[in-house]
Amino acid sequence: MTTTPASTTGGPALPQERRLVTEIPGPRSRELQARKQAAVASGVGTTLPVYVVAAGGGVLVDVDGNSLIDLGSGIAVTTVGNSAPRVVEAVAGQAAAFTHTCFMVTPYAGYVEVAEALNRLTPGDHEKRTALFNSGAEAVENAVKVARAHTRKTGVVVFDHAYHGRTNLTMAMTAKSMPYKSGFGPFASDVYRAPLSYPYRDAGVTGAEAAARAIDVVEKQVGADNLAALVIEPIQGEGGFLVPAEGFLPALVDWCRANDVVFVADEVQTGFARTGALFACEHDSVVPDLIVTAKGIAGGMPLSAVTGRAEIMDAAHVGGLGGTYGGNPLACAAALAVIETIESDGLVERAAKIGAQMTGRLRALQERDPRLGDVRGRGAMLAVELVRAGTSEPDADLAKRVAAAAHQRGVVVLTCGTYGNVLRFLPPLAITDALLDEACDVLDEAFEVTA
Ligand SMILES: *Cc1c(COP(=O)(O)O)cnc(C)c1O
Numbered sequence: 001m002t003t004t005p006a007s008t009t010g011g012p013a014l015p016q017e018r019r020l021v022t023e024i025p026g027p028r029s030r031e032l033q034a035r036k037q038a039a040v041a042s043g044v045g046t047t048l049p050v051y052v053v054a055a056g057g058g059v060l061v062d063v064d065g066n067s068l069i070d071l072g073s074g075i076a077v078t079t080v081g082n083s084a085p086r087v088v089e090a091v092a093g094q095a096a097a098f099t100h101t102c103f104m105v106t107p108y109a110g111y112v113e114v115a116e117a118l119n120r121l122t123p124g125d126h127e128k129r130t131a132l133f134n135s136g137a138e139a140v141e142n143a144v145k146v147a148r149a150h151t152r153k154t155g156v157v158v159f160d161h162a163y164h165g166r167t168n169l170t171m172a173m174t175a176k177s178m179p180y181k182s183g184f185g186p187f188a189s190d191v192y193r194a195p196l197s198y199p200y201r202d203a204g205v206t207g208a209e210a211a212a213r214a215i216d217v218v219e220k221q222v223g224a225d226n227l228a229a230l231v232i233e234p235i236q237g238e239g240g241f242l243v244p245a246e247g248f249l250p251a252l253v254d255w256c257r258a259n260d261v262v263f264v265a266d267e268v269q270t271g272f273a274r275t276g277a278l279f280a281c282e283h284d285s286v287v288p289d290l291i292v293t294a295k296g297i298a299g300g301m302p303l304s305a306v307t308g309r310a311e312i313m314d315a316a317h318v319g320g321l322g323g324t325y326g327g328n329p330l331a332c333a334a335a336l337a338v339i340e341t342i343e344s345d346g347l348v349e350r351a352a353k354i355g356a357q358m359t360g361r362l363r364a365l366q367e368r369d370p371r372l373g374d375v376r377g378r379g380a381m382l383a384v385e386l387v388r389a390g391t392s393e394p395d396a397d398l399a400k401r402v403a404a405a406a407h408q409r410g411v412v413v414l415t416c417g418t419y420g421n422v423l424r425f426l427p428p429l430a431i432t433d434a435l436l437d438e439a440c441d442v443l444d445e446a447f448e449v450t451a
Contacts, residue, residue, distance in 0.1 A: 014056045016432055017082060018218070018410045018442075019067040025050045026064025045179075047072075048407050049416060055082035058431030060412060068410045069439045073428045075414065076237070076269045076381070079296035079338075080347065081430025086337035087299040094333035101329070104322045105133075110332030117339050118307040121278055124287035129313035132305050132327030136268035136294035139304035140231065142321060143290045146306060147229035150315035155227040156260075159196045161239030161418050163229065164266055175239065176418055180242025192222045197244035200374040200385060200393065207247030215255050217345035225260035229290075234280035237269035240417035241383035241424050243376050249284040252337050256289070265291045269381070272296035273342045273429060275422060276352030283378060299338045303331035331355060344416025347429045351379035353374065354427060354436060358382055361440035369447055371398060382426040385417065394419035398450060405446035411439045 025033065025048075033049040051060040056076070060068045073079055080087065081227065094110070103111045115130035124126065133139045144156055157163065158171065164173040166180060172187035174180050181187070194217045197210035205213075234249060236242035256263040265288035270280035274296055276284055281291070290308035297303050302325075306313070341345075342348065355378060364382055366372040373387035386398045399415045402423060406413045416424045427436060 012131050014059055014061060014433055015067065016057045017067055017166050018059070018069050018313050018438055019065075019433070020410045021066055022064040022150045022409050024048075024066060024068075024410065026062065026066060028063040028178060032063065043433070048412055056430070057081055058428055058435040067144065068409060068412050069435050069442070070412050070431070071425045071427045071439055072412045072414045073296075073426045074106055074300065075299075076274055076295045076426045077300050078428050079272055079274055080345075081379075081428045082300065084299055084337070084341055084430065087301075087334050088142050090333040090337035092302065094330050099328075099330060100325070103327050108332075110329050110336065114303075114305070114327065114332045114335045115227050115307075115335065118293070118305055121339070121399045122291050122293075122307045123234055123279055123281050124309075127310040128307055129304050130307040131313065131321050132303060132332070133323060134325050134328075134331075135165070136266075136292070136303060136304050137167045137170040138323070138326075139268070139292045139294055139306050140164045140173065140264075140266055140404070141167060141169050142309075143231065143264045143266075143292050143306045145321070146290065146308070146313055147264065148318070150312045151228045151260060151262060153226055153228040153260075154190050155222050155229075156191045157192060157227060157230045158220060159194050159214070159232055159236070161196055161198070161236045161242055162193075162231075162233065163236070163238030164233075180202060182402075183393040190226075192218070194218055196239075197248040198242050198243065199245050200376070205245065208251055209247075209250030210245055211248050211255070214252065227259070227261045229264050230232045231266055231269075231272065232257050233266045233271040234284065234286065235270050235378060235381060237276065238416050240380060240419075240422040241377050241387065243378060246284070248387075249286045253264055253286050253288070262289045264288060264292060265387050266292045267295040268292055270355035273347045273351050274379060274426070275377075276348060276355055278342070278348055280367060280381075282377065297338065298331045298334040301328075301331040302336040303327070305336055346384060350429045354380040354429065354431070356446075357433065357436060358425060358427075358440065361437075361443075364446060365444055367406040369451075371395065371447070377425075380427055380429060383416070383422050386421045386423065394421035396420035399423055401450045402443075402446045405449050406442055409442045409445065411442045411446075414442070 119128040164170040169188040172191040194214040294304035370389040374385040
């Protein structure tokens with residue numbers, strides 16, 4: 001394997017190994033963290049303050065020369081791998097040609113090509129349109145704008161454990177108060193919350209029953225006549241990687257269709273091959289009216305999109321949608337390279353294979369350790385929900401300690417969940433089987449030392 005100097009070049013040429021040469025974080029990272037504390041608003045937290053100088057394949061290399069296994073992908077963003085070769089080439093070429101014109105002033109082909117690709121790739125073969133933005137939250141907001149323009153109604157239904165972002169409207173849509181909302185209100189109005197399907201915590205409730213329960217709340221507390229959109233993550237992300245019971249999503253879609261309510265799938269975290277399908281909706285054979293994408297769409301360049309039925313998307317008047325940077329040319333070049341990489345490298349299949357490999361390891365661990373209450377997820381979007389042994393009582397402290405033990409051993413893992421008791425795994429799809437296996441060994445050890 002090529003061993004490019006780690007401090008200067010990322011990409012898959014980096015040695016694919018876990019290598020610890022200092023404690024984690026090392027002295028140079030600690031120095032930078034002290035500068036961060038003096039310079040950066042403390043509201044911007046850091047999960048694992050190792051300062052990165054290069055990343056690629058399945059590893060992150062820090063300023064102290066440590067090479068860590070990445071099971072986070074910068075929160076499901078570098079799905080094709082960090083500095084993936086096609087992305088690097090496309091962005092460099094675009095940067096040399098032009099960096100910005102504003103698509104709303106003098107447009108360029110890249111934006112149109114990304115829209116065409118999303119219209120082609122997202123579920124459903126109906127006529128579609130796409131609009132591009134910068135962040136997931138911004139795209140969610142725009143999906144709501146479009147749904148309101150189309151239905152001429154205003155209400156928005158979201159779900160327990162939902163995460164839709166940190167802007168004012170999306171804070172209202174997000175469920176968890178701390179840290180996302182607490183102290184930041186008042187929030188946008190006309191947002192209503194319905195109960196979710198959460199198989200681990202409502203055992204025995206079928207998907208159809210959970211949907212009926214949600215629909216009952218919506219009909220009684222909002223009324224379809226007042227409702228523009230129902231917005232849901234097909235697998236709840238920040239809320240704990242909650243895969244709803246089979247039949248839950250299709251029943252919600254049917255209800256929306258019958259009641260002139262726009263069904264919006266927030267696939268910001270689940271999208272782009274992550275779950276072993278290009279989009280998570282496909283696992284449930286669900287065709288959303290609008291689909292929101294971001295995170296994995298452009299290999300780390302800021303880009304998001306709303307894609308959906310032409311008649312809904314075109315309801316917003318000319319000039320009503322957009323933004324200075326939305327669909328920036330560098331981000332569009334990156335997105336096209338990401339899509340090409342997913343298609344040519346078979347990354348949908350790769351995600352499914354990673355899922356099978358890692359689920360096997362996690363289930364084996366669960367057999368030995370009753371603190372793993374639930375192992376769940378799809379493809380390369382996996383989680384374990386941690387509880388006090390013999391109960392289903394959430395154990396957030398254990399999640400923190402296991403994550404810290406993994407971090408000290410050079411494996412980047414993230415936590416999530418309404419109760420903070422979920423460890424989530426989002427490896428880049430460019431990770432090797434050997435590295436993934438080694439990361440699982442480290443997880444085993446992290447559970448052992450926190451017994
Ligand atoms: C991350 C996330 C968002 C918000 O995306 P940003 O780019 O951080 O604004 C919205 N929805 C879901 C499901 C997410 O995971």
